[in-house]
Amino acid sequence: MALLRRSLPPDQQEYGWELKWDGVRAVAYVQGGSVRLMSRNDKDITRSYPELAALARMLRRPAILDGEIVALRGGRPSFATLQSRMHVQRPGARLVRAVPVQYYLFDLLHLGEESLLSRPYTERRDRLDELGVDRPPVRVPPWWRGEGETVSSVGLAQGLEGVVGKPLASPYLPGRRGPWIKVKNVRHQEVVVAGWLPGAGRRVDTVGSLVLGVHDDGLRYAGSVGTGFTEADLRDLAARLAPLARDEEPFDPPAPRDVARRARWVRPTLVGEVAFAEWTPDGVLRHPSWRGLRPDKRPEDVHREEPAR
Structure with a gap:
């Protein structure tokens, strides 16, 4: 690799x-x-x-x-x-x-x-x-x-x-x-889907955004993504996430309180990919956009890609 x-x-x-x-x-x-x-x-x-x-x-x-x-x-x-x-x-x-x-x-x-x-x-x-x-x-x-x-x-x-x-x-x-x-030329990052946040308006009863993580001595919160989805993507994700529902948050340390109180947690087994602008100083993806699921990747292999200096 x-x-x-x-x-x-x-x-x-x-x-x-x-x-x-x-x-x-x-x-x-x-x-x-x-x-x-x-x-x-x-x-x-x-x-x-x-x-x-x-x-x-x-x-x-x-x-x-x-x-x-x-x-x-x-x-x-x-x-x-x-x-x-x-x-x-x-x-x-x-x-x-x-x-x-x-x-x-x-x-x-x-x-x-x-x-x-x-x-x-x-x-x-x-x-x-x-x-x-x-x-x-x-x-x-x-x-x-x-x-x-x-x-x-x-x-x-x-x-x-x-x-x-x-x-x-x-x-x-x-x-x-x-x-x-x-x-x-474009920054991409593999991510683990750890949960989802309900949408608003037409998406009030389905996925509004996905809560994302990467592995770093445990699963760490990496932000959420709510753009880049097609209607077909949202239907497929809702079907895949439903049987993975769990009560416990999978992040250590915990996600920000405003995210955690609204999140619907899932077993962190699905891997996806996002395009994004940059990492913030606190380790959150800035302006991510969904690219799709990655069934060819294992969740435990998803780490933050740090460019060598």
Whole structure:
């Protein structure tokens, strides 16, 4: 996984740079004419994306690959569009046609009996290019050697999420954060849903906002989000939150009194993601906007992303 940085490093010439794609990370295991897709929290998501079975027909040897599943809107990856596929375990043909996905590959971990984990980034990328799998629904996006500023500018101009930098000689380290880095154009934060506040007006009988937390020696209050929801989002959230209701507040230390007296607490098992402006000095998200649920993430893995200085 990549470590968040505030800006490009001074030694950016020592990195390979890729555009950051706004989707769902997935590792693909290809063997015996079939594909198995595993999410970052080790969930089998193969059935959710049946069109990606095409990858098995492109490869003659068993392989393990890493990449991002994306859905496009207006030619750019759209996390909001992907939401309609992320929660469906067996999508029908109509949904697959309406919201097709692509698999953007950026690493090759094993090929045949050979492990490439210890090989440098540049070699793994060369070997990935040699596979010849850059055709729909699979893509192998380009990378650039030591051109971080240029790649970042291109990503910003195209409205993309940011860039990822990988030291040219770096191995692949499963389960580790770093030495890969990411520099974002837009700030996003994974959050745990700890409760909800009733709405007003048309939303008086349903979810008005979600009460959010992040893990830091226990679940800590991180604010609430009441914007970015569609009507479908609100109906889905109400259905998911109802069976999770509990009386006890899950935060330690407790949430602010004005929040706690109105909150409807739930078991903190749902993970979502917000866009936001900044963290306040007391650890609350400023101007958050809901992006959607993240079934590919575990609640205990949700921590405040602190950019390295």
